[in-house]
Amino acid sequence: MSDWKPKLIASDMDGTLLHWDDTVSAATVAELERWRADGVPVVLATGRPPRWMTRIREVLRHGTAVCCNGAVLLDLQEFEILDEDPLEPEVLQEVTGELRRQQPDTWFAVEYGLEFRHEPVYQPRWDVNAPGVSVASLEELVAAPVAKLLARHEHLPRDEFVALVETVVDGRATVTNSSSDALAEISALGVTKATGLAKVAAQHGVGPEDVVVFGDMPNDIAAFDWVREAGGRAVAMAHAHPDLLAAATDVTGTNEDDGVAAFLASL
The missing domain is CATH 3.40.50.1000 (HAD superfamily/HAD-like)
Known part of the structure; x- marks a missing residue:
């Protein structure tokens, strides 16, 4: 070559x-x-x-x-x-609900368009006060299609948490990570x-x-x-x-x- x-x-x-x-x-x-x-x-x-x-x-x-x-x-x-290629509300609701049941200290945020919304307890690492960033309840986060769902845990090791998210998602969406933190990035299936x-x-x-x-x-x-x-x-x-x-x-x-x-x- x-x-x-x-x-x-x-x-x-x-x-x-x-x-x-x-x-x-x-x-x-x-x-x-x-x-x-x-x-x-x-x-x-x-x-x-x-x-x-x-x-x-x-x-x-x-x-x-x-x-x-x-x-x-x-x-x-x-x-x-x-x-x-958005992640639809039905999948969002199923995944977040089951993750919250299995690991109650999991917190969520979503990306869509030029906006970022996160739960009050979710701790963003950047752009906390930037335009387009807002706080919302989980019910509001999962009510409409999103480009990406973020699931964060402040205490579990990264690989352990991402593996847990993959198990919970169970083929309904695509799970990956690009952070040193326990942060799982969830996109539409495929x-x-x-x-x-x-x-x-x-x-x-x-x-x-x-x-x-x-x-x-x-x-x-x-x-x-x-x-x-x-x-x-x-x-x-x-x-x-x-x-x-x-x-x-x-x-x-x-x-x-x-x-x-x-x-x-x-x-």
Whole structure:
């Protein structure tokens, strides 16, 4: 594969493209722009909701972003939602009710559109007082379709809690995580970064065999499997979660070492 070159570049943001201070280096921007000038689309594939994409827009002004782990496609230039695969109220109500019964100290929040709503006891880590953030009861949270349901536990270990959520969900939705906290991210059944990226790639006439995808956490596994099984490149950061490293075709440097740019430059 020494002469292999991608026809589409897809990258996670947090822990991958971005440094830990939430910035992207000038070297990485320059490398991405070099590929884009050569006709290769650059697609962000992130667990972040659209409302967390405003700062990256100032750096990468074009293209489509796959947000909320595949549930939302966002036009970065126009800042418009192009497509959404929501989690329906019936599933929301069943899952939250059963999780609350099995683990009463589980607290919930939801992402939809450009808004974030959370229970009074839920402790958001960022943007607590930002526009679009509001407090609501669980009944209000699950009354309408959402892009992503968040379930958080403040005391259980991450992997133990995510495993519990997967057991409770029992195939009714897609469960993943991208945090060091006990935070489970729940999307509609079958919705992953892979499904979102497949839509964008198809729009460009590109198959998974011609895609390189970068990531660092379990919510990137579906996208890694999608490209690896077709002959594309699935590149894990050096510090990536062990489960993602096991799904990778390649490993690059850390996000602080601009591992994405270094790997692309090597091609």
